Amino acid sequence: MDAKKRRRVGFANMADEGVEANECIKIFLVNNQDEVGLANGFCIDPIDLNHFFGEDGRIYGYKCLKINIWLSTVSFHAYADITHEGTFDGGKGITNLKPALQDIFGETLLEKSEFLQTFSTESNYIKSIITSGAVLQCYTSNKAVDSSDTHCNGSNGSTMEHQIVRMDLQSLPVGLLYSRLVPLTFLLIDGSSPIDVTDPNWDIYFAVKKMPSTSGDYCLSLLGFATVYRFYHHPDSTRLRLSQVLVLPPYQGQGHGRHLLESINSISITENVYDVTVEEPSEYLQYLRSCIDTLRLLDFNPIKQNLKSAVLSLEMNCVTKKASRSQVVPQNWIAEIVRQKLKINKKQFLRCWDILIHLKLDPNNCKSMENFKASISTRIKSEILGKDSDSKGKRLIEVPNEYDHDMTFVVYCPGGGEELENLDETIDGDRSAQEQQLNALVVKQMQAIDDIAKKDHCIGQVFVQIKAVEEFIILDLMQNPLQHFIVL
Numbered sequence: 001m002d003a004k005k006r007r008r009v010g011f012a013n014m015a016d017e018g019v020e021a022n023e024c025i026k027i028f029l030v031n032n033q034d035e036v037g038l039a040n041g042f043c044i045d046p047i048d049l050n051h052f053f054g055e056d057g058r059i060y061g062y063k064c065l066k067i068n069i070w071l072s073t074v075s076f077h078a079y080a081d082i083t084h085e086g087t088f089d090g091g092k093g094i095t096n097l098k099p100a101l102q103d104i105f106g107e108t109l110l111e112k113s114e115f116l117q118t119f120s121t122e123s124n125y126i127k128s129i130i131t132s133g134a135v136l137q138c139y140t141s142n143k144a145v146d147s148s149d150t151h152c153n154g155s156n157g158s159t160m161e162h163q164i165v166r167m168d169l170q171s172l173p174v175g176l177l178y179s180r181l182v183p184l185t186f187l188l189i190d191g192s193s194p195i196d197v198t199d200p201n202w203d204i205y206f207a208v209k210k211m212p213s214t215s216g217d218y219c220l221s222l223l224g225f226a227t228v229y230r231f232y233h234h235p236d237s238t239r240l241r242l243s244q245v246l247v248l249p250p251y252q253g254q255g256h257g258r259h260l261l262e263s264i265n266s267i268s269i270t271e272n273v274y275d276v277t278v279e280e281p282s283e284y285l286q287y288l289r290s291c292i293d294t295l296r297l298l299d300f301n302p303i304k305q306n307l308k309s310a311v312l313s314l315e316m317n318c319v320t321k322k323a324s325r326s327q328v329v330p331q332n333w334i335a336e337i338v339r340q341k342l343k344i345n346k347k348q349f350l351r352c353w354d355i356l357i358h359l360k361l362d363p364n365n366c367k368s369m370e371n372f373k374a375s376i377s378t379r380i381k382s383e384i385l386g387k388d389s390d391s392k393g394k395r396l397i398e399v400p401n402e403y404d405h406d407m408t409f410v411v412y413c414p415g416g417g418e419e420l421e422n423l424d425e426t427i428d429g430d431r432s433a434q435e436q437q438l439n440a441l442v443v444k445q446m447q448a449i450d451d452i453a454k455k456d457h458c459i460g461q462v463f464v465q466i467k468a469v470e471e472f473i474i475l476d477l478m479q480n481p482l483q484h485f486i487v488l
Helices: 003-012 097-108 112-121 127-130 172-188 254-271 283-298 301-316 322-328 332-342 346-360 366-385 420-426 429-479 481-487
Strands: 023-030 042-044 068-073 078-083 134-141 161-166 202-212 219-234 236-248 275-277 397-398 410-411
Touching: 042 275, 068 097, 068 112, 078 097, 078 112, 097 172, 127 161, 127 172, 127 202, 127 219, 134 254, 134 283, 161 254, 172 219, 172 236, 202 254, 219 254, 236 254, 254 275, 254 283, 275 283, 283 332, 283 346, 283 420, 283 429, 301 322, 301 346, 301 366, 332 346, 346 429, 366 429
Parallel strands: 023 068, 236 275
Antiparallel strands: 023 042, 068 078, 134 161, 161 202, 202 219, 219 236, 397 410
């Protein structure tokens, strides 16, 4: 029998189990056309590709399917290189790959020749748009320019300037740039959806890298961005809500996300908005946000006396007493001052308050640390079950979920004559199970507080050293002004 016929017969008899999209698709970020086609480029790790390919997230009808997608960091266009050893219908048809890939990349998905041309035709695309924005912050880095930044030749080894730039998303060029970034939000932000660029209440903040070029000019590379919405707050104010924050994977862990958040905080104070909130933050974003806000609060004088009293209460008293518990929680007027001056909303302030207390406590003082843990436990129980949960019969019930959460629970309160004994017969769990669930939440919260406190303690120590140096220089200048004048 002919070899080709034997191969076709073999495919026809194969049971097609399909392949998960996550297993056969790789996405590479490329900075120049020479990197296209190289398997050792910078490969990103998407949140989940499966949900773009049917209910089961599988691709059917291909033998040894490989999809390599090259995403340009110059123009943010994409090209998909699809290879396989043949197609067959194993009972579930042959997946049409093009519509699925277009669901992710939209109009940015180009044919190879057109994609390669963009590296030259759109080499200044980012610069042509970003230069019209308002520069909010500049910061420098002495790190050598990545070898991959070859679209900006001549900059290797130079000191780079980074900028945070704010722009109006309603501007047509900015809106088009954002539309090219949407695929990255699909790939890297869990549950992301595009924002309405025609809504005038949207702003976008870009983190960019400014590098000199061989022509004597400069070029800009996009490092990340954040989208912020302005909500009306009665009667005559606005609230800023942070919607999306994304730093491109090659530049993560270098502080660019922190500078984006700091710029948004600065704008909130300059423009005197009501406060700043975040829309469904990821765990890491909440961690970063809490680190930044805690450091801001460490130097905020109006709360220092109240914080000192809370720490003293934990060191001296037992927090199971109602009066002692009230001394640990900041008074409402303190939270209001923080909101007015720093634009930190009350919920976020209370998170940071726990971290501030943890920073001030002696970790070797067992009594104060136990009291601190007890105060966290009491507050969590109160938030979930209510202040009088024991008398009203509210129950914490763990329930299954389809997501990768540590636990999901609901609060149940029996009606009029319903007996708790009957409730226990129908619900898998009892009071001891409820206590275990609450304790697990407390342990998780304590770990989060400890992680942030450790990071902020290290950063705080650096700040203290910087301040000490600054004070020494000022004092030395006062004592020896002529000497410094001559040196300058």
